[in-house]
Amino acid sequence: MFAHRLPDFQKTKYARFMNHRVPAHxxxxxxxxxHAANCATHALWIIPSILGSSNLYFLSDDDWETISAWIYGLGLCGLFVVSTVFHTISWKKSHLRTVEHCLHMSDRMVIYFFIAASYAPWLNLRELGPWASHMRWLVWIMASVGTIYVFFFHERYKLVELLCYTVTGFLPALVILSMILFHYMSYF
Known part of the structure; x- marks a missing residue:
């Protein structure tokens, strides 16, 4: 429920929990x-992500599993650490505008690398057909392009940024079509 859609008598009830929608720019x-919720929810997952990543590493049986565990673990831990630092600085040290701006950009950039890192185990450890070998690199190229986009156009075109996140998150999943075609063709 959004506070700007509520009747006036209920707006004061929610005003302290959520601000009004801001313009696109x-x-x-x-x-x-x-701020408190952002800090708490992101910090809460740092230790479990480190423990889970360590567990993946120690359960790795070969080099590809080890590499995939490292990539995924660094992406996951990096996401929560950078986001927690950004939200904490943004909340408690908002007078440090330049630092806050850099951390906000880093927070947005690390999301792209987390998406790419999330695909690493799936693309590296499964037989997904001929598209998978290309997608292993394409997902990292998309993450790099997204990072460059954030660096140059941070907070300017929010719809384009949303589209970049969506494409980076969805496009590598199309490898499943290659897997289906690859396995289907192998029967003939």
Missing amino acids: KRYQPTEYE
């Missing part, structure tokens, strides 16, 4: 509650 400014 402005950055959303979280409330104190949102």
Whole structure:
């Protein structure tokens, strides 16, 4: 439920939890509650992501599994650490505008690399057909392009940024079509 859609008597009830929608060219400014929730929910997952990544590493049986465990683990841990640092600085040290801006860009950039890292085990360890070998590199190229986009156009074109995240997250999954065609053709 969004506060701007509520009747006036209910808006005050939710006002401290959520701010009004901002224009497309402005950055959303979280409330104190949102800052606290962002810090807590991101920090909460740092230790489990380190433990889970370590477990993947120690359960690896060969070089490809070890590499995939490292890539995924670094992507996952990096996501939560960078995001926690950004949200904490943004909340408690908002007077450090340049640092906050750099961390906000880093927070957005690390999402691209987490998406790419999430595909690493799947693309490296499964027989997915001929597209998979190309997609292993394409997903990292897309993450790099997304990072460059954030660096140059941070917070300017939010719809384009959303589209970049969506394409980076969805396009590598199309490898499953290659897998289906590859296995289907192998029967003939």
